Amino acid sequence: MSITIREGGSEDVPLILGMLDSSVAWLVSQGRTRQWGTEPWSKNPRAVAMVERYAAEGTVYIAEVDGAPAATLTLTDAPGAYLEPADEPERYIHLLASDRRFKGHGAGAALLAHAAGETRRAGISLLRVDCYAGDDRRLVAFYEGNGFIPTEPFTFGEDAWPGQVLARRVL
DSSP: OOEEEEEOOGGGHHHHHHHHHHHHHHHHHTTOOTTTOSSOGGGOHHHHHHHHHHHHHSEEEEEEETTEEEEEEEEESSOOTTSOOOSSOEEEEEEEEEOGGGTTSSHHHHHHHHHHHHHHHTTOOEEEEEEEOOTTOHHHHHHHTTTOEEEEEEEETTTTEEEEEEEEEOO
16 A cells, blocks of 8 residues: 655635545444534535635645545634734644545645645745534544644534644744
């Protein structure tokens, strides 16, 4: 098995939405509906618009396992509007998702390592991400296992969605 990472773009929006849909279906099958809801992202116009915006404004990366698209993330220079930017230059990870058929193959970890390398090559020290922090905090633990440190919890929206910002110094 080999993992390669390619740069993507707006043409990959359907692929990204497919990975997000796969993740939602898997989360629902686990009874973990609070993270991303129960409906496919591809059927939600607001979610589709967000994915399109990040793909247009940021840099999309696709991890392929033996040539098959397995996971994705988008790297930008700021968090989403629901969070304050850092007080220094940063790179921010959005929409890390995988095709759940590739769960356990290391594609997500490979993308995080790639994002750290791209941030370092840009001469920027700070790489941040936010994620769902509810339930058993397994997602937070995943990021911690990939070198990130929790920095600030937050809640979002009317239903007080529990989130966690994590950071990693790459320089």
